[in-house]
Amino acid sequence: MNDMHACKPKILMDLESLNATNALGCPACGRKFSLGDSAVLACGAWGSGPRYIHENEAVKDSKTSQYFERGYYMSLKEDA
Known part of the structure; x- marks a missing residue:
């Protein structure tokens, strides 16, 4: 799951x-x-490429349409 375009994002x-x-x-x-949980393929601080996380733990970047783990996304915004 290292390529975000190779898998379904949600x-x-x-x-x-x-x-x-x-x-x-x-x-x-x-x-x-759990069965039926909504998950999204997101990037995060774990550093080994995108992984599926609970959708409520993710933020979708409006510019790239990619998902990021919420805390990681906030740290990226602070650095910019």
Whole structure:
């Protein structure tokens, strides 16, 4: 999942998605995903490329239409 254009940017968690992501949980908040949770492919401070996080933990940048983890996005804005 290193290329944001290779995957769907927004999904509803199904069994296959849960099996792929729940070993580590949500990198933004640390909680596990549940069936039916809305998740988005976002960049964050974890540094290993975009990952799926809970949608409520993300901000969509209006200029790029990409999602970012909320705290990471705020730190980018402060640096600018």
